[in-house]
Amino acid sequence: MxxxxxxxxxxxxxxxxxxxxxxxxxxxxxxxxLIIRKGLMCVTGSESPAVVVLSGSMEPGFKRGDILFLHMSKDPIRAGEIVVFNIDGREIPIVHRVIKVHERQDTGEVDVLTKGDNNFGDDRLLYAHGQLWLKQHHIMGRAFGFLPYVGWVTIIATEKPIVKVWNSSQKFIITLQIKSSILAQQLPTLTNYPLGTMVAVVNVVVTDRHPFDATFLFRRV
Known part of the structure; x- marks a missing residue:
């Protein structure tokens, strides 16, 4: 024992x-x-030294899943540069090309207009309501290199949407939550799934011009 x-x-x-x-x-x-990230932030001068391309708006130059490396210098931004910027009220940064630069002679401030290479028009429809130009504080970084496809690991890990059917006011409602996307919608009645059924979105078709318009295809988990 x-x-x-x-x-x-x-x-x-x-x-x-x-x-x-x-x-x-x-x-x-x-x-x-964390140390590596902080070190890269100090070296590059950008709060986000690397970002993942989440859409096809920059094809064929950059595809969804590519990782872009960013830096931020004091040199003036010029038309043709690829920048990553934030929009007020939107969590996900956007990777697009600068097509116009407006420099104010009195203050020296620079306003920029962007556009996705694969989009028909400029980004003013994506900017905040009433906003026509991006200010310097909107710019997170300027692209200087990339790695193709490596970012798919991040996309798969963060954008795999799981939804649950529940009952609200005698109706079947399905709530969709995509963690790193601007989409958060309530879809109408789904009679094919009983209460409590877990389903996953296997296909989402979203237009860049109208990011809240989407077509969803579901499957049972």
Whole structure:
């Protein structure tokens, strides 16, 4: 019995050490990633040294899933540059090309107008209501290099939408949540799925010009 007890104690001690070692390794990985990110931010001058292309609006130059590397310098932004910018009220940054630059002679401030290479018109429909130009504070970075397809890992991890059918006021309502997308819609009655059924969106067709217009195809999980 003493031998069994000693073996059990030894096994527990080994398991505790393994858990502790794994926890330390995880902390070191996370810490290293944060240090690398902070270092890149200092070197590049951009708050986001790398971004993933999430749409096909820049094809054929850049495809969905490509990773763009960014820097931010004090040099004036010129037409033809590819920039990443934020829109007020929108969480996801946009990667598009500068097509016009308006420099104010009195203040030296620069306003820019952007457009996706694969889009018909400029981005004013995507800007905030009443906004015609991007200001300097909207620009997150300027692209200087890319890696093709590597960003698909991020897209798959963050945009896999899972939805659940539930009952609201005697009607079947399906709520769609895509974590890193601007889409968050409530779709009408779905009679093919009973209450509590988990379903996944297997296809979403979204137009860049009208980002809230989409066609959804579902399947049972």
């Amino acid at each position: 003493e031998w069994i007890r000693e073996n059990l104690d030894s096994t527990r001690s080994l398991q505790i050490r393994q858990v502790f070692t794994q926890a330390v390794s995880l902390v070191m990985i996370v810490t290293s990633a």
